[in-house]
Amino acid sequence: MRAALVWGLLMLTVGTALADNADPMETAIRDRLAAQGYEGIEITRKDGQFQVQARRDKLIVETVYDANSGEVISERMRQADASAPAEK
Numbered sequence: 001m002r003a004a005l006v007w008g009l010l011m012l013t014v015g016t017a018l019a020d021n022a023d024p025m026e027t028a029i030r031d032r033l034a035a036q037g038y039e040g041i042e043i044t045r046k047d048g049q050f051q052v053q054a055r056r057d058k059l060i061v062e063t064v065y066d067a068n069s070g071e072v073i074s075e076r077m078r079q080a081d082a083s084a085p086a087e088k
Helices: 002-020 024-035
Strands: 039-046 049-056 059-066 072-079
Touching: 024 039, 024 049, 024 059
Parallel strands: none
Antiparallel strands: 039 049, 049 059, 059 072
8 A cells, every 4th residue: 555655656756747847838739729628639849840639529630830939830620530439
């Protein structure tokens, strides 16, 4: 029981430390999408861009942001494949 408590506190501490090291632009993008009801938010940084994919109900949005300015470079919305399981 004590080991489980220690493990839980360790994971909480590590998770908080990792969150504190997140890029402010990435955090802002994630927070904005979450506030709009999006889930399964995936953000990758590549070649000076944030590539973002998120899902709300049956809608999937894929957006590319300039990592320095936050400007939207491209955005694509599509319906989720009906046969694919919903991501949570």
